[in-house]
Amino acid sequence: MRLTCPLCGERDLREFTYRGAALARPEGEAWGDDWHDYIHLRDNPAGESREYWAHSTGCAAVLLVTRDTRTHEVLGSALAKGGGA
Numbered sequence: 001m002r003l004t005c006p007l008c009g010e011r012d013l014r015e016f017t018y019r020g021a022a023l024a025r026p027e028g029e030a031w032g033d034d035w036h037d038y039i040h041l042r043d044n045p046a047g048e049s050r051e052y053w054a055h056s057t058g059c060a061a062v063l064l065v066t067r068d069t070r071t072h073e074v075l076g077s078a079l080a081k082g083g084g085a
Contacts, residue, residue: 001074004077006077016063018052061080
């Protein structure tokens with residue numbers, strides 16, 4: 001699989017580190033069911049997924065990558081706002 005870093009161009013997957021699924025973070029800091037779900041529960045969808053990847057052996061940028069989990073086809077990538085997971 002190859003990922004396109006917006007700063008460095010297309011690169012081999014081995015230059016990147018998976019940082020996790022791009023999930024919406026719950027509001028507030030009080031512990032509740034929403035935080036429990038966010039930390040402990042994960043869907044494993046077949047199909048389009050949004051994930052954070054770090055260009056760890058390159059420019060160190062954190063990317064938001066959209067890909068198909070069935071085929072590993074990369075549908076897009078962009079710099080992540082806020083640094084990712």
